[in-house]
Amino acid sequence: MVKLRQPMDVPQILLSVLFLSVMIIACVWIVQPFILGFAWAGTVVIATWPLMLRLQQILWGRRSLAVLVMTLLLILLLVIPVALLVNSLVDNSAPLVHWLSSGQMTLPDLAWLNSVPMVGAKLYAGWHNLVDSGGSAIMAKLRPYIGTTTTWFIGQAAHIGRFMMHCALMLLFAALLYWRGERVAQGFRHFATRLASSRGDAAVVLAAQAIRAVALGVVVTALVQGILGGVGIAIAGIQYATILTVVMVLSCLVQLGPLPVLIPCIIWLYWSGDTTWGTVLLVWSCVVGTLDNVIRPVLIRMGADLPMVLILSGVIGGLIAFGMIGLFIGPVVLAVSWRLFYAWVQESPAPHKPVDEVIENVADEQQKAK
Template sequence: MGLLAVISLWVLLPFLPAMIWAAMIVIATWSTMLKLQTRFNNKRFPAVLTMALLMTAIVIVPLAAALFSLLTNRHVIVSGLQDLANTQLPPAPEWLEKLPLGGARLAARWNELAATAPQELIERARPYIHQGFEWIVGSVGSITMLVVHCILTIIVASIFYSNGEKIAQSCRTFIRRLAGLRGEEALRLATQSVKAVAMGIIGTALIQTALGGLGAWLAGVPKPGLLTAVILIFCVIQLGPLLPLLGAVAWLYSQDHNTAGTILLGWAVAVGLMDGFVRPILIKRGADLPAAVITVGVLGGMISFGIVGLFIGPVILAVTLRLLSAWMTEETEPTVFKRVIDKPVESPPPPEINH
């Protein structure tokens, strides 16, 4: 049996990334699909078709477009970095030092960078830029494989939407046979973690990307679409939008657009800091899990497993943390099931006798 499982996994290996992404998307949006189904007179097919189209428009297309734009415009990015090598950063604006939270430190750091030669700044950033492109190319493989993975993800997600109840019941039965009630509790935590990542990480990344791209476009930065793609990648991998936007600010100052540069700088700081309160709110809506666990899981998962680790990392950490907590308190059954087991069984009321 074990040999058959290994062989089956080997056969499915080329499809695993698409299957994992599809499963995560379906878990995070299952309630939305059910609401659509009620609007279509409880017909599953039009609801699944609508969700597939929405998934394509909201998730697949922006991410694919961002990666495609980065890969096809890498020479433009390198050329822009070479232009920045001849650009001297101006001193920090006076209002930056007056900001209530860390303004003095930001201004001091700004002036330190302004006093550094541009060539030295480029040399400092070059290894990170090179590693970033290696990560993107290594995760995607090629533009052709990116398109194939996107198509497979949509197809597999549609299958999961169509047979969601049967698949969920099969998973519960399998995990119950494997690990009992504690395994079923782990499955519930895994589902919550996926929802938390979708709500907190992806939701915050999309909000910050939209606001950052809008600010760059209004400020007159060239190729705002390319910059928006860079911002999206930085937000998804938890680096935030500040670094790409600071590059746009430096370009504006180099072109003597000081007013636009200062306004965009303030906008970049505001957009960069908003994840501190937006992400915890969205994570709490997705699951009752600590925001720190989700964030650390995302970073560690991506370092260990690549782009798929965005969801795998938080799931592993959340399940491990909860099961370890239960083990340390020596619970015999998971809390959610213990309450059900310990609840006394009420006797049914006696039947009424009609005279």
């Protein structure tokens, strides 16, 4: 007996899709103020989950005590230092922004070139020939853009109220995730399994590994190197130590290390005649510059080697899109996407045929089609 196919109720399907779309948009709209705080908390909790379980074992198996200790550690080691760093950056950057935005910024004279043996006079004359032939005009054209760019970067850190709100939300969500972490993880895995069966479950596990790899291997290493380098700069008496510390953290996040900031400071100390602190900072820079070779292998153990371009794009794009919090969220989002994309590509075997053979096959198929 042939069964007749029921006709499709197109209006019902369209209205169902419209209703679901409206509900999803409404839900996203409602939870939008909490998305960044929850994403930050999720990153922190996933990265520190093994530490929380170890604390729970030490504290007589009581989850409440472990959650309390982890929350206090987050306040002392993450929230307070970052908040003080941002606040100090805003306070100390006003003179720098005023100087860059004003018309007083000119190219340096570089009179010290005359003291360079043999070639110093020629270098000094060549530099001033460049300045006289149009260097001042170039500086006048670049000055507005430099001032605007610097003001924008400082403005990202100036939203202290919004940043502190996200910090408070992060602490709240982190405490909740620590308390019910297993249930939340099971819920995500169940939802992913419902969407894509075992592949969805594998995607969630890979995403968690990528988050832990970036949070520990990239962000924590950058913060440790940047803060230690900033301490050395401040003790050595370099001005604008806070701003240089922030630049150093950014440099470490994009995998350039702290040396692009520390080396000019060392040169400046030696050039100004302060050889004692210059030597101290030189030794300290050697320690801080090689610290990532010790910290990163300990923190990142799942072998998630991420391309430098990916981390650089995540840091800069996250800063532009989300402000200071984007420094932590941007690399994580791109790392998760990269791991999932890489796993999906690896499901198919790589091509082994020579290029000439592939081209001949394509040409044969085109001839047959004609």
